[in-house]
Amino acid sequence: MTAAVGSTHRHPTEPVLSLANAALGFGDRVLWNDLTIDVCAGEFLAVLGPNGSGKTSLLKTILGQQQLDSGTARFDGHAVRRGDRRIGYIPQQKLIPGGTPMRARDLVALGVNGHRFGLPVSRASEKRQVEELLESVGATAYADEPVGNLSGGEQQRLRVGQALAGDPRLLLCDEPLLSLDLQHQRGVSELIDRRRREHGTPVVFVTHDVNPVLGMVDRILYLAGGQFREGTPDEVLRSEVLTELYGTPVDVIRTGGRVVVVGIPDSETHHHHHSAHGEANL
Amino acid sequence: MITLGELWARMFNFENYGELLTLVHNSLIAGAILGIVGGLIGVFVMQRDMAFAVHGISELSFAGAAAALLFGVNVVAGSLAGALIAAIMIGLLGSRARDRNSIIGVLMPFGLGLGILFLALYPGRSGNKFGLLTGQIISVDDPQLVWLTGISIVVLIGLLVMWRPLSFDSLDADVAAARGVPTRFVSLAFMVLLGLIVAVSVQIIGALLVLALLVTPAAAALRLSASPLWVPVLAMVFGFTSAVGGILLALGGSLPISPYITTISFSIYLIARLVGLRTKTRAGLR
Secondary structure: OHHHHHHHOOOOOOOOEEEEEEEEEEOOEEEEEEEEEEEOOOOEEEEEOOOOOOHHHHHHHHOOOOOOOEEEEEEOOEEOOOOOOOEEEEOOOOOOOOOOOOEHHHHHHHHHHOOOOOOOOOOHHHHHHHHHHHHHOOOHHHOOOEHHHOOHHHHHHHHHHHHHOOOOOEEEEEOOOOOOOHHHHHHHHHHHHHHHHHHOOOEEEEOOOOHHHOOOOOEEEEEEOOEEEEEOHHHHOOHHHHHHHHOOOOEEEEEOOEEEEEEEEOOOOOOOHHHOEEEEOO | OOOHHHHHHHHOOOOOHHHHHHHOHHHHHHHHHHHHHHHHHHHHHHHOOOHHHHHHHHHHHHHHHHHHHHHOOOHHHHHHHHHHHHHHHHHHHOOOHHHHHHHHHHHHHHHHHHHHHHHHHOOOOHHHHHHHHHOOOOOOOHHHHHHHHHHHHHHHHHHHHHHHHHHHHHHOHHHHHHOOOOHHHHHHHHHHHHHHHHHHHHHHOOHHHOHHHHOHHHHHHHHHEOOOOHHHHHHHHHHHHHHHHHHHHHOOOOOOOHHHHHHHHHHHHHHHHHHHHHHHOOOOEO
């Protein structure tokens, strides 16, 4: 497709997404400062950190919806901009209420032509595209079901299909596995990972729990308390690294292929006294 | 005491029906188009959770119309001005549902109070006064008909042109914005269309009962189907049936038009709920 043609002109190692000396804060609270990171084709970057550490703001920056205080954010060779259709965005799973007048295929079709004004008549090529997308996320069996009748996992598969429309050069995922059961967590994360392996589309994956995607992650960006650490999972998910980042003793325990982080202090947005020390599946 | 027979005669009277029909010719045309467009926009009113906003806009539209009546200017223009001011204010200030509801809650009594003030000051016939609140049957003269149908058609075209971006924004504004939908423009444009059609409704069914044509038909349709084609089609059919049926029934009686319209649209809703219950186990209309 057009994006693929464009990409052949570029040097293969040139980053798809690149932030340089990026800083963002609200009032006197710094979310991150001097953040420099490149995401190249085929990479899977997991963004971790407590609530309020600026994970969502980072996504909004990449989507062009949030201005940086300083530094630059570039995507595919130009400054990030609002509504860039070459970014596929997969949001948190918000259950679509029953009674929404839309079938599964209509949800996917919004990714194909939902931005277009004009009489709502789909062209044959668009219908074919929707059919292909439904098949690629394994949703053909329920293509004509009302979306409101589908489970959270099925709806999230459709959102992946929607995000893949238009052949994106980057996939941005904002906690896409939240409140899914284990089986659907695996199914949805495998869909995202397959796109990365087969098309080289890099993935930026914001999550509070790295375990469902631990086997896919190349690098981790860990945000906390106005600072960040970046590196491979083995480099970042270590007791001494997170202890330094949080400024308080934190234990990283690896057990049975899972990573558990113990002793994370409450995040800034969290004010419950009864949980002075939290435990997180990171 | 009024006997049942007298009550019936006041509510339904079909003597000289043919002659009366020619008198309400304009109202019928305006009502038919309003029913169709109102049913259609109702689908989005439901999805965007804006029933309360419709009510708020209609009270300010009523205030505008009452002011126009008092100062002897075009009532439709006054109604439009009030509705558009309210719709744009709600659109600009209330992007989040909670903000929106508090703004509407503040605007609505102010609009209604203002309207009542203007009506109380108005020296003319009392029939005109009540008409703005509860609708009246012979309210539409020729120039008004041009206005009302013209505005309705603008709203219809606007909805059709914005259909996909508006559906996307109604379902998931964040993703729509990320995928290139100009969400702020779309939301505001929708509020303007809503303001326009509310202003038309106030002229026909009255400010207090606008919801019967802008919400109930779509709510009934959503009980029967989840198809992106059938829901709007059914909503338009239900809106049309309520508006035209209500005017035809009201014709012979001496009562306002709105109870007929609201009763028909409510009955359709009830039936739709019952039928919806039965088909829920099966797939329903797709």
